[in-house]
Amino acid sequence: MDKGIGIHIEGLSKRYGAGDTAVDALKEVNMSVAPGEVVGLIGPSGSGKTTLLKCLGAVIEPTKGRMTLGGEVIYDNAWKISDLRVLRRDRIGFIFQAPYLIPFLDVTDNVALLPMLAGRPNGEARARALELLQALDVAHRAKAETSELSGGEQQRVSIARALANRPPVILADEPTAPLDSERALAVMRILNQMATQYQTAIIVVTHDEKIIPTFRRIYNIRDGRTFEEAGEGRALE
Amino acid sequence: MISLAGRDILHSWGKFVLTGLGLGLLIGVTFTMAGVYRGMVDDAKVLLNNSGADLWVVQKDTLGPYAESSSIHDDVYRGILGMPGVAQAANVTYLTMQVRKGSTDVRAMVVGFEPAQPGEPGYLVAGRRVTRGHYEAIADVMSRFHVGDRIRIRRHDYTVVGLTRRMVSSGGDPMVFIPLKDAQEAQFLKDNDAIVNERARTAANPALNRPGVPGLLDAINASQTSNHNVNAVLVRVAEGRSPEAVAQDIRRWKHLQAYTRAQMEDILIAKLIATAAKQIGMFLVILMIVSAAIVAFIIYTMTLGKIREIAVLKLIGTHNRTIAGMILQQALGLGVIGFIVGKIAATLWGPLFPKYVLLLPEDAARGFVVVMVVCTLASTLAIRAALKVDPATAIGG
Numbered sequence: 001m002d003k004g005i006g007i008h009i010e011g012l013s014k015r016y017g018a019g020d021t022a023v024d025a026l027k028e029v030n031m032s033v034a035p036g037e038v039v040g041l042i043g044p045s046g047s048g049k050t051t052l053l054k055c056l057g058a059v060i061e062p063t064k065g066r067m068t069l070g071g072e073v074i075y076d077n078a079w080k081i082s083d084l085r086v087l088r089r090d091r092i093g094f095i096f097q098a099p100y101l102i103p104f105l106d107v108t109d110n111v112a113l114l115p116m117l118a119g120r121p122n123g124e125a126r127a128r129a130l131e132l133l134q135a136l137d138v139a140h141r142a143k144a145e146t147s148e149l150s151g152g153e154q155q156r157v158s159i160a161r162a163l164a165n166r167p168p169v170i171l172a173d174e175p176t177a178p179l180d181s182e183r184a185l186a187v188m189r190i191l192n193q194m195a196t197q198y199q200t201a202i203i204v205v206t207h208d209e210k211i212i213p214t215f216r217r218i219y220n221i222r223d224g225r226t227f228e229e230a231g232e233g234r235a236l237e
Numbered sequence: 238m239i240s241l242a243g244r245d246i247l248h249s250w251g252k253f254v255l256t257g258l259g260l261g262l263l264i265g266v267t268f269t270m271a272g273v274y275r276g277m278v279d280d281a282k283v284l285l286n287n288s289g290a291d292l293w294v295v296q297k298d299t300l301g302p303y304a305e306s307s308s309i310h311d312d313v314y315r316g317i318l319g320m321p322g323v324a325q326a327a328n329v330t331y332l333t334m335q336v337r338k339g340s341t342d343v344r345a346m347v348v349g350f351e352p353a354q355p356g357e358p359g360y361l362v363a364g365r366r367v368t369r370g371h372y373e374a375i376a377d378v379m380s381r382f383h384v385g386d387r388i389r390i391r392r393h394d395y396t397v398v399g400l401t402r403r404m405v406s407s408g409g410d411p412m413v414f415i416p417l418k419d420a421q422e423a424q425f426l427k428d429n430d431a432i433v434n435e436r437a438r439t440a441a442n443p444a445l446n447r448p449g450v451p452g453l454l455d456a457i458n459a460s461q462t463s464n465h466n467v468n469a470v471l472v473r474v475a476e477g478r479s480p481e482a483v484a485q486d487i488r489r490w491k492h493l494q495a496y497t498r499a500q501m502e503d504i505l506i507a508k509l510i511a512t513a514a515k516q517i518g519m520f521l522v523i524l525m526i527v528s529a530a531i532v533a534f535i536i537y538t539m540t541l542g543k544i545r546e547i548a549v550l551k552l553i554g555t556h557n558r559t560i561a562g563m564i565l566q567q568a569l570g571l572g573v574i575g576f577i578v579g580k581i582a583a584t585l586w587g588p589l590f591p592k593y594v595l596l597l598p599e600d601a602a603r604g605f606v607v608v609m610v611v612c613t614l615a616s617t618l619a620i621r622a623a624l625k626v627d628p629a630t631a632i633g634g
Contacts, residue, residue, distance in 0.1 A: 050632060059552065059629040088628075089554020096631060100549045102241075104248035109239055116238050117554055145248075161553075173632050 005071060006035040006201025007056065007169045012065030012075075014051050014224075025051040026062070027224040033201040035168065038192050040212060040231060041205045043221035049205045050173070052221065056203065057092055057171050058084045070168040089117055093162030093170035093200070097177045099154035101146040107133065107157050108142045114164040125164075132160040135197065136190060152183045156190060163194055170195075172204045181210045188214045189236040241559065242566030245543075256535050257571050260528065261578020264608060267524040268583035269590070271600050274517045276593035281407045281505035285498060289355040290471035291480040293496045294326075294487055301494075302331050302469040303407055303501075304509045309493065311421070314470045320486055322478035327354030328467040330420040333406060336380070336413055337389040343380050345413045346406035347390055349420020355471035358414055364399030370416055375399040377411035379591075390415065391423045407505050409592035417467070425464035432462055525611060528575075533615035536568045540619035544626055552628035561620045568616035572608045579604075 014026040025048045033039050043049050054060040056067070058074070058081075067075035069091055074081050081087045088094075101110045111129035116122060133139040136156040141149055149157065155175060162170045172191065176184035188204075188211050195202045206212065215231035246253050284303070293302065294309070294317060301307025314326040330349035335342040350356040352367060358375055364384040367373045374395040376382040386397040395415060404412040415423070427435070436458050440446050446454045472495070474483045484495035496504065540547070547560060580601055587594035 054629050054632055057552070057632060059627075059632065085551075085554050085556065088552060094549075094552055094631070096549070100545060100631060102546050102550070104241070104245040105239070109244070113239070114553055117556075117559075122239065171632075 005068060006033050006037065007070075007203070008032045008068045009056070010066045012052075012055060012067060013063045014048075014055055014060070015063045025224055026055065029065070029221075029224070029226045031203075031219055031226055031228075033169070033203055035199040035201050036195050037217070038188075038195050038202040038204060038215065040215035040218040041203055041221060041226075042207070042212060042218055047221045048224040049221055051224075052226075053171055053173055053203075053205055056169070057094065058087050089114065090165050091167050091169070093165070093167040095155075095158055095162045095170060095172035095175045097174040099146075099151075099158040101154060101157055101161070103146055105146070106142070107138065107144050107146060107149070110146060110157055111160045111164050114161060118165055128164060129160065132163055133157070135194070136160050151178060152186065155179065155183075155187055159187070159190060159194065163198055163200065166198060166200075168199075168201060170200050170202045172202060174206055174208070175204065176206065176208050176211050184208060184210045185214070185236060187211075192236060238559075240566070241563040242570065245563065246567060246570055253567075253571065254574065257574025258578050260531060260535075260571060260575035262582055263524065263528050263531065264575045264579025264604070265582030265586070266579075267521060267528065268579055268596060268601070268604055269587060269594060270517050270520050270524065271604070272583060272587055272594035272596045273590070273592060274514055275595035275597055275600065277407070277409065277510045277513060278506055279595045280405050280409055280593055281510065282502065283403050284405065284407055285501055285505070287359050287404055288329075288471055289357070289359065289473065291474045291498060292472035292484050292487070293501050294470040294472055294491070295468070295494050295496070297492055297494050299494060300504050300508065302329070304504050307468050307494075308466045309468075309470065311417075311465045311467045313491065313493065316491060317470055317472060317487060320483070320490070322475050322483040322486070323472055324475040325355055325473040327351045327356050327471050328417055328469075329356040329471055330417065330424055330468045331406075332420065332424045333408070333410060334390070334423075338382060338386055343382070344410050345376075345380055346408075346410050347420060347423060348412050348414045349417040349424070349467070350414055351417050355473050358399075358401040358404055358412075360401065361399045362402050364397070366399060367414070367416060368398075371419055372396065373398045373416070375401055375414040377404045377413070378402050379405060379411035380413060382413075388413070390419075391426070392428065393419065393423075395419075403593075405593070407509050421464045421467065425466060426462070435461055525607065528608075529611045529615045532568060532571060532575075532612050533618050535571065536564060536616050536619040537622060539567065540564055540623050544623075545631065547623050547626045548628055548631040551626060552631045557624055560623050564619050564623055565613065565616050568612040568619070569609060572612035576605050576608045579608075 009031045012026055012029040016023045016025055041049055055062045064077050108126055108129045111132055112125040115125035115128055133142055136159060138153050138156045141153060176187050191202055213232040213234040214236055216233035218229045218231045219226045220229055295301035295307035296309050299305045299307045311328050314328050317323055317326040332347045334347055336345045372393060372395050374397050376397050378400050382397045384397055387394050439457055445457050474480050480497045484497050487493055487495040583596055587596055
């Protein structure tokens with residue numbers, strides 16, 4: 001068990017199809033993200049970013065390789081966890097391009113839903129949700145309908161939701177795509193704060209030129225292979 | 238854990254209530270159809286109850302007097318009265334016809350009865366009983382006649398002297414009671430022109446107008462213009478006697494058909510309204526299928542509108558059974574709203590129907606179970622669609 005590593009993958013490959021029509025979407029991918037670190041995953045369309053995110057999110061099965069989460073091996077040429085649903089619920093946070101909040105739940109319950117699904121009592125789940133909403137500066141909208149929030153507020157609520165079960169890793173799929181520069185940088189600032197505060201490893205898939213300079217470390221994916229690069233690490237203050 | 242279905246219903250309650258209202262009106266129609274059938278059965282039972290008879294004596298080999306025509310002589314009742322076990326026997330006639338009032342007419346069953354005998358209306362809600370031998374009538378309130386109205390039956394005018402209630406034929410037509418002699422005349426007597434023509438034809442027939450037989454032609458003419466037939470004899474058996482035993486004696490010794498109450502009920506319900514019952518049964522089945530299709534379509538459409546949310550829910554670890562439960566609860570919620578609206582609607586519009594609509598609490602209970610089962614089945618399509626949603630669709634374009 002390697003406790004110092006948030007998420008670590010080695011030689012991860014994913015092949016779609018078989019025979020002549022087989023496509024190798026990921027080829028021996030390696031990646032490590034430490035707790036509290038925010039790394040960028042960039043690359044052109046069709047390079048394999050989404051496939052890698054789906055493998056990391058345990059929604060599709062890699063073809064081979066090894067993956068550890070919080071030091072525990074979760075994949076070693078086969079899933080080592082019997083219930084991937086519980087793995088996703090308790091140990092992986094997701095932030096999407098659009099917030100995809102549940103429209104029939106208010107802001108608090110959108111965040112509290114995850115702890116509730118994990119079996120926490122409603123009161124405790126809501127208290128945790130409020131704590132996160134406060135940290136993300138949207139507690140004043142706690143009882144609001146999601147449709148009443150601005151785009152930036154919705155994205156902050158979706159970040160709170162991703163953090164609700166205190167997962168060791170958060171996967172963010174183009175979280176700043178619909179936002180202007182100022183709001184995109186604000187989201188990155190929040191992600192960095194949350195990564196530090198909750199010691200979460202965050203992988204941000206992005207095309208967004210506005211935020212790429214903010215990463216200290218970047219994985220560039222091309223033709224299914226990752227190339228680690230040093231980022232500018234521009235200050236977000 | 239919060240109720241996702243409840244929250245979704247509260248979030249879009251307007252759409253939900255309007256959909257439930259539409260479904261409820263359909264369920265209301267279904268309840269009403271069932272009520273129409275129950276009303277027909279009840280009408281048949283009331284018809285038998287109100288006649289006050291234990292036995293119906295009719296023409297041999299017929300299912301008279303309600304299901305088939307029956308004609309027997311009006312003096313037969315005397316012989317029946319003399320039989321052991323018979324307490325009362327009375328002639329009755331039944332004729333369904335248009336009864337005119339002014340320029341309008343009402344379809345009614347005209348009943349010829351003898352006062353204070355079986356066949357007389359049991360109670361009045363207005364006016365008095367028939368006290369004269371001719372041209373007075375008692376009408377069921379459903380005929381919309383009033384005390385004092387003048388109504389026309391065949392060639393004669395009658396005064397409505399009393400009103401009764403729930404006295405209808407098995408077809409739901411209101412009954413109009415008139416004295417037996419008038420009813421016999423109304424049923425069998427021809428108009429004046431037809432009588433004159435008939436007399437001329439008889440006089441021209443050498444077999445019936447023999448010069449050597451004086452009085453023959455007059456006797457034949459008299460027999461043609463008078464009528465001594467009735468449709469049935471209603472019998473009340475003496476205290477402590479078995480109606481079946483008395484009926485057997487009548488069948489054996491009088492060469493007539495005698496039906497007990499149970500047999501008459503069987504004729505009216507199992508035979509007379511059987512086709513109508515099947516018709517209504519078909520309607521009920523079709524309405525149930527249409528309701529199921531509507532619920533399935535609505536729930537399926539609502540689910541398709543939430544595919545992205547369902548993908549997100551699955552991705553963040555929501556159990557399939559939680560998602561299936563959410564859809565099922567919504568379908569059942571829709572069913573509950575539909576049931577309540579349907580029950581209220583049927584109760585409100587039932588009395589406006591021209592025929593009696595009987596809404597039984599046990600039918601409502603059965604209907605509730607059927608609605609819940611139909612909604613459960615209808616939700617399976619949407620649940621299947623939701624369970625097929627790949628959580629991976631929440632990630633990426």
